[in-house]
Amino acid sequence: MKPKDQNKVEAIYRAMLGLVRQRxxxxxxxxxxxxxxxMATGTLYIYFKNKEALVVALTDKCVRHVASNLFRNYNADAPFKTGFATIWMNIVRHRIEFFNESLFIEQSFHSPFVSNETKLALKKSFDPLLLLLQRGKDEKIIKDVDSFWMLAFIIGGINEIARRVNYFNRKASQQVLETNFQLCWDGIKAA
Amino acid sequence: MKPKDQNKVEAIYRAMLGLVRQRxxxxxxxxxxxxxxxMATGTLYIYFKNKEALVVALTDKCVRHVASNLFRNYNADAPFKTGFATIWMNIVRHRIEFFNESLFIEQSFHSPFVSNETKLALKKSFDPLLLLLQRGKDEKIIKDVDSFWMLAFIIGGINEIARRVNYFNRKASQQVLETNFQLCWDGIKAA
Amino acid sequence: MKPKDQNKVEAIYRAMLGLVRQRxxxxxxxxxxxxxxxMATGTLYIYFKNKEALVVALTDKCVRHVASNLFRNYNADAPFKTGFATIWMNIVRHRIEFFNESLFIEQSFHSPFVSNETKLALKKSFDPLLLLLQRGKDEKIIKDVDSFWMLAFIIGGINEIARRVNYFNRKASQQVLETNFQLCWDGIKAA
Amino acid sequence: MKPKDQNKVEAIYRAMLGLVRQRxxxxxxxxxxxxxxxMATGTLYIYFKNKEALVVALTDKCVRHVASNLFRNYNADAPFKTGFATIWMNIVRHRIEFFNESLFIEQSFHSPFVSNETKLALKKSFDPLLLLLQRGKDEKIIKDVDSFWMLAFIIGGINEIARRVNYFNRKASQQVLETNFQLCWDGIKAA
DNA sequence: AATGAATGAGTTTTCATTCAT
DNA sequence: TATGAATGAAAACTCATTCAT
Known part of the structure; x- marks a missing residue:
C-alpha cells in the first residue's frame, strides 16, 4: 500500500522549471x-495524464503562487506609498526568486494548452494593485494616468530587473532594489 | 541557401513569426x-539547410532589424532629452509594430541554436543608448544610477507597453506613448 | 508531385489481414x-490517421466486400432452389477465399473501435437472402421456421466449412461443396 | 501459482472472460x-506467473470444461438418434451458456501462447461424437458423408445459434432448440 | 498474501529530412 | 526549383512486471 507521493509531483515540477530555462x-x-x-518515464504518467496536463497543472500552480505572494504583508490601511512599496518589493522579489516560474508562465501562455481562464486568473491577481493605484490617483499622490498603462510601466520595470538578474547573473541587493523603486516612484508620483 | 526567390524567404520568415506567437x-x-x-515542405530545405539554420537566420535578421531601427533619426548632437525621446519612441514603435520579432528573439534565445555572438550583437546594439545615458549623467540631467539598471527601467517599461498593445489588443496612440514617455522621463531625470 | 498511392493502401490492408490470422x-x-x-512505419500514418482509423477502414472495406459478393449472379426471378444455391455457393466461396477478411471482421467487431453502423451494414447485406427465404416459405418449398434461426443454420454451416478449410488445410472441391449444400438443403426443405 | 484462494482464481477467470468479449x-x-x-495488479502475479500463463491456464480450463459437458448423460448404448440428440443439446446449451468461454478459446487459439497440444485436446474431445457418426453411417441412419464435413455442418449450426443468442440477445427456448435440431437432423439423416 | 506505485521496454505517433518525380 | 510522399529516428505514451510496504 504505497500512496501517491506528493514529493514526486514537486520533483516533476522542479525538473520542468529547470529545463524550461535551458530548452x-x-x-x-x-x-x-x-x-x-x-524517476522512470512511466512514473510521470502516474501523476499526469499526459504532457499537456503536466503543463497545465504547473501553469496553474505558478499562477497561484504569484497571486499568493503579491500582497504578502500588504496592509490596505497603510499610507499609499508604504502599501505601494510593499507590493512593488513583493513582486520584484518573487519575480527574481521564482524567475523560472515566470518564464514558464510566459512560455506556456504561448502554447496551445493553457485556458483563457488561467490567463484571466493571472490578470485578476493584480486587481488589488489596481485598486491601490486608483486610491493613489484619488488622493492626488500619483499621476492621473490610465491604470492599464501605469501598471505596464510598473510591471515592465520589474520584469526587466528580474530578467537581468537572471540572465546577466547580477545580484539585486536591497540597495539596487531601492534605487530602482525610486525610479519607478518618481515616474508615477504626481508632479 | 540559394536565395533565388527572395519572396519565398520572406514568406517563410513571415510564417515562422506568425506561428511562434501561437505555438x-x-x-x-x-x-x-x-x-x-x-509551399511544400521540401521547398523549405531549398532555402534553408535545416530547421536550425532557419531559426538562426531569422534570429539574425530580427536582431539586425532592431539594431537598424533603434537610432533612426537620432542626432547625437541634439540636446539630451531630444535624443533620448527619439530613441525611446523608436524602440517602442519597433517593439509594437514588430512584436512577433521580439517574441521570436526571446524564444530563440532560449533555444540551443542561437550563438552567444548573436546574443552579444543584440546587447551591443544598445551601446549608443548607453553612451547617451552616460552623457545625461555627466550633464547632471538624469540620475546617477548604474546604466545597467537604468536601461532595465527604460526597456522594461517599453517591453510591457508592446506586450499589452499586442495581447490586450490596445491601440497605442501618440497621446498614450507621450504619457508613457513622461512616466519614464520623470523616473530617470535628476531630482 | 507524387500522388498518394492506392497500391500502398492495398499493401497495408493485405499486411493487416495476413497478420490478424497469426497474432x-x-x-x-x-x-x-x-x-x-x-514500407516505413511513418508511411502508415500518411494513409491512416492512426491504428483505429486503419482498423475501421479495413473493416468497412471487408464488410462492403462481403456485401458485393453475396448476390453475384443471383437472379431473383429464377426458381427458388436455383437462387438459393447460387447465394449459398457465393457465400461459401467468399468465406473460403477471403477467410482472413471474415476473421478480421469478427475480431474487429470485438474491438472497441467499430461502430454499430458498420455492424448493422453487415447484417443488412443479408436482407435479400431473408427475402428469398420468405418467398421459399410462401411457396411451401422450405420449412416454416423463423428466418432468424434458419439463417443461423445456413450461415453457421458455411462458416464452419470455411474455418475448416483454412485451419485444417483442407481443399473444398466442387464435390465437397455440393455434398455440403445437400446437407443444408435437406435441412431446410419442407417435409 | 499457489492457489491458496480458489475464489481469487475464479474471479480472475471471470474477469478475463468478461473482458475478452468487450475488447x-x-x-x-x-x-x-x-x-x-x-484486486490489485500485483495480486494477479501471485496466482499466475505472467499473462501468458494466465491465458494458457484459462484456455485449458475452458477446453476441459467443454470436454466435460459434451457427453453428459450420453449413453452409448441408446439408439442413435437419442444419443445424437443428447450430444447436440449438450453442445448447444454449453455454447450458449458459456459463450464467453468459446469466444475466449477461439481468440486464444489465435494467440502465440497456446500449444498445439491444447488445440489437439479440443479436437479430440469430439472423438466420441465422431464415433457415433460412424455408427450412424454404418447403421445407414445418416448419410454417408465424410465425418469431417458432417461435423462441420453440425457444429457450424450450433455455433451460429450460440452467437445469435448472445449477440442479438435472443432467448433460445426449448422450442427453438428443438426446431433447430430438426433442421440439423433432416440434413444429416439418410435419404 | 495483498497492495498499487514504480519501472523501463515496447508501442504508437510525430516530424525533420530526403528523394523520386 | 518545386512538390509532397516516404523515411526512420525520436518523442509521447502504455503496460507487463517488479518491489517496497
Missing part, C-alpha cells in the same frame, strides 16, 4: 523531465 | 511553416 | 504492419 | 483484469 517549454521531452526528476 | 518556437513543425508559407 | 487483431503492431507491407 | 483478448491489459476482478 524552452516545447523543447522539453518527457524523458528529460523524468531523468531530471530522477 | 511557441519549439511547438512549430516544418510542415506547419510550409503550409503557412504556402 | 489476432490487437496483437498486431504498426511496425509489423509496416514491415509486412514493405 | 478482444489482446486488447486486455492486466490492470483491467485486476480492476474487473477487484
Amino acid at each position: 524552452g517549454l516545447a523543447g522539453i521531452t518527457m524523458q528529460q523531465v523524468a531523468r531530471e526528476a530522477k | 511557441g518556437l519549439a511547438g512549430i513543425t516544418m510542415q506547419q511553416v510550409a503550409r503557412e508559407a504556402k | 489476432g487483431l490487437a496483437g498486431i503492431t504498426m511496425q509489423q504492419v509496416a514491415r509486412e507491407a514493405k | 478482444g483478448l489482446a486488447g486486455i491489459t492486466m490492470q483491467q483484469v485486476a480492476r474487473e476482478a477487484k
Whole structure:
C-alpha cells in the first residue's frame, strides 16, 4: 500500500522549471523531465495524464503562487506609498526568486494548452494593485494616468530587473532594489 | 541557401513569426511553416539547410532589424532629452509594430541554436543608448544610477507597453506613448 | 508531385489481414504492419490517421466486400432452389477465399473501435437472402421456421466449412461443396 | 501459482472472460483484469506467473470444461438418434451458456501462447461424437458423408445459434432448440 | 498474501529530412 | 526549383512486471 507521493509531483515540477530555462517549454521531452526528476518515464504518467496536463497543472500552480505572494504583508490601511512599496518589493522579489516560474508562465501562455481562464486568473491577481493605484490617483499622490498603462510601466520595470538578474547573473541587493523603486516612484508620483 | 526567390524567404520568415506567437518556437513543425508559407515542405530545405539554420537566420535578421531601427533619426548632437525621446519612441514603435520579432528573439534565445555572438550583437546594439545615458549623467540631467539598471527601467517599461498593445489588443496612440514617455522621463531625470 | 498511392493502401490492408490470422487483431503492431507491407512505419500514418482509423477502414472495406459478393449472379426471378444455391455457393466461396477478411471482421467487431453502423451494414447485406427465404416459405418449398434461426443454420454451416478449410488445410472441391449444400438443403426443405 | 484462494482464481477467470468479449483478448491489459476482478495488479502475479500463463491456464480450463459437458448423460448404448440428440443439446446449451468461454478459446487459439497440444485436446474431445457418426453411417441412419464435413455442418449450426443468442440477445427456448435440431437432423439423416 | 506505485521496454505517433518525380 | 510522399529516428505514451510496504 504505497500512496501517491506528493514529493514526486514537486520533483516533476522542479525538473520542468529547470529545463524550461535551458530548452524552452516545447523543447522539453518527457524523458528529460523524468531523468531530471530522477524517476522512470512511466512514473510521470502516474501523476499526469499526459504532457499537456503536466503543463497545465504547473501553469496553474505558478499562477497561484504569484497571486499568493503579491500582497504578502500588504496592509490596505497603510499610507499609499508604504502599501505601494510593499507590493512593488513583493513582486520584484518573487519575480527574481521564482524567475523560472515566470518564464514558464510566459512560455506556456504561448502554447496551445493553457485556458483563457488561467490567463484571466493571472490578470485578476493584480486587481488589488489596481485598486491601490486608483486610491493613489484619488488622493492626488500619483499621476492621473490610465491604470492599464501605469501598471505596464510598473510591471515592465520589474520584469526587466528580474530578467537581468537572471540572465546577466547580477545580484539585486536591497540597495539596487531601492534605487530602482525610486525610479519607478518618481515616474508615477504626481508632479 | 540559394536565395533565388527572395519572396519565398520572406514568406517563410513571415510564417515562422506568425506561428511562434501561437505555438511557441519549439511547438512549430516544418510542415506547419510550409503550409503557412504556402509551399511544400521540401521547398523549405531549398532555402534553408535545416530547421536550425532557419531559426538562426531569422534570429539574425530580427536582431539586425532592431539594431537598424533603434537610432533612426537620432542626432547625437541634439540636446539630451531630444535624443533620448527619439530613441525611446523608436524602440517602442519597433517593439509594437514588430512584436512577433521580439517574441521570436526571446524564444530563440532560449533555444540551443542561437550563438552567444548573436546574443552579444543584440546587447551591443544598445551601446549608443548607453553612451547617451552616460552623457545625461555627466550633464547632471538624469540620475546617477548604474546604466545597467537604468536601461532595465527604460526597456522594461517599453517591453510591457508592446506586450499589452499586442495581447490586450490596445491601440497605442501618440497621446498614450507621450504619457508613457513622461512616466519614464520623470523616473530617470535628476531630482 | 507524387500522388498518394492506392497500391500502398492495398499493401497495408493485405499486411493487416495476413497478420490478424497469426497474432489476432490487437496483437498486431504498426511496425509489423509496416514491415509486412514493405514500407516505413511513418508511411502508415500518411494513409491512416492512426491504428483505429486503419482498423475501421479495413473493416468497412471487408464488410462492403462481403456485401458485393453475396448476390453475384443471383437472379431473383429464377426458381427458388436455383437462387438459393447460387447465394449459398457465393457465400461459401467468399468465406473460403477471403477467410482472413471474415476473421478480421469478427475480431474487429470485438474491438472497441467499430461502430454499430458498420455492424448493422453487415447484417443488412443479408436482407435479400431473408427475402428469398420468405418467398421459399410462401411457396411451401422450405420449412416454416423463423428466418432468424434458419439463417443461423445456413450461415453457421458455411462458416464452419470455411474455418475448416483454412485451419485444417483442407481443399473444398466442387464435390465437397455440393455434398455440403445437400446437407443444408435437406435441412431446410419442407417435409 | 499457489492457489491458496480458489475464489481469487475464479474471479480472475471471470474477469478475463468478461473482458475478452468487450475488447478482444489482446486488447486486455492486466490492470483491467485486476480492476474487473477487484484486486490489485500485483495480486494477479501471485496466482499466475505472467499473462501468458494466465491465458494458457484459462484456455485449458475452458477446453476441459467443454470436454466435460459434451457427453453428459450420453449413453452409448441408446439408439442413435437419442444419443445424437443428447450430444447436440449438450453442445448447444454449453455454447450458449458459456459463450464467453468459446469466444475466449477461439481468440486464444489465435494467440502465440497456446500449444498445439491444447488445440489437439479440443479436437479430440469430439472423438466420441465422431464415433457415433460412424455408427450412424454404418447403421445407414445418416448419410454417408465424410465425418469431417458432417461435423462441420453440425457444429457450424450450433455455433451460429450460440452467437445469435448472445449477440442479438435472443432467448433460445426449448422450442427453438428443438426446431433447430430438426433442421440439423433432416440434413444429416439418410435419404 | 495483498497492495498499487514504480519501472523501463515496447508501442504508437510525430516530424525533420530526403528523394523520386 | 518545386512538390509532397516516404523515411526512420525520436518523442509521447502504455503496460507487463517488479518491489517496497
